[in-house]
Amino acid sequence: MHSDGQKAPLALKLAAGAGILFLHLPILLIFVYAFTTEEKSYQWPPPGFTTRWLGVAWDRPDVWSALGLSLKVASIATLIALVLGTLAAAAVSRSRFFGREAVSLLVILPIALPGIVTGIALRSAFNLAEIPFSFWTIVLGHATFCVVVVYNNAVARMRRTSGSLIEASYDLGADGFQTFRYVILPNIGTALLAGGMLAFALSFDEVIVTTFTAGQQQTLPIWMLEELVRPRQRPVTNVVAMVVVLVTLLPILAAYWLTRDGDTVAGSGK
Incomplete structure (x- = not known):
């Protein structure tokens, strides 16, 4: 050895x-x-x-429009994922009920499926419900896999949190909200922050699901893809790609730093 x-x-x-x-x-x-x-x-x-391409990219209004849309979609999708992923993690880790493992599998399934399958499924569902493609269809599409990232982090941390702490909180007279605020949240806070950062990074650079749910709108990755297919100024695309690398790298590094002390904290990417 x-x-x-x-x-x-x-x-x-x-x-x-x-x-x-x-x-x-x-x-x-x-x-x-x-x-x-x-x-x-x-x-x-x-x-x-x-x-000079830095200045050219700065003056392109289409770049700013696509960047703003990507930031808004990623922010809202991350917020939805934090709420739903935390609630699902709490239910699975703190409750025992019939089909619990099946529920856990179903929550994780969207990130295991190929993106094109998820995109086709979402597009079919939106068409069947006669929902027009818009900003919110992109958000819903991104939230499907962002929830998984938050869930993975939250459920791993909750399983490592002693249940006696929660029982002691109730024994001392705290209600459910107080227990969550003063006991549960401090224990899972870094896991939620890491999951949120990873979810934001995944949403920000998502291409496949966005292609099926965006309609005529252009997020930054879709803009980059179209610029590569019909290039006008190739270096501008590389400048934008460089910005995307930096934007997505920072939250991933932060998430790694926050969860570096727990080898069972999930931080799976897509």
Whole structure:
């Protein structure tokens, strides 16, 4: 058995380095091409570098419109997910009833299904109910998988919280709201914050489900996809992609930092 302080073999270090390059080298290329002087094609090495595309992207009203829509959708979908995911986690972790495991499976199922299946299902449901595609259909579509992320974090933390604390709170005369505020919430607060951050990041860059539920509206990922299909200024797309990487990276890092002390806290991505 290897001790914790033993150095890793050189081959293992090289394999780990190769894996990291495989994962992150394409992302680094986005940052490089965001500053290239070439407007209509990708060349390697780039013919030169410039910062003018940052100003061009800043002055594009379609970029701001798509960014604003993505931020609003992600914010509301995250709020819905926090409420529903927390309630579902509380029911599953603190109650015993027939079909509890089936309920847990059904809650997690949307994130296990391929995005295109979820998108087709939602589009069919909206068409059957004669609901016009709008801002709210995008929000509902994103909430389906955001709930799962919050639920995973909340249910894992609730299962680690001693039930005797809740019983003691009731014995001391606290009602349900007081028990939640002063006992449960402090114990699951970081898990909810981490789940909310991950849910926001997933919603912000969702493409497939949005394609089936957005109608004529453009979130930022949809805007980027259309710009790649019919490019006008390729470096602008890379500038926006760079911003998306930074926007989604920060909440994911924060969620990792908040849950780093619990190896059973779920933080599953989509």
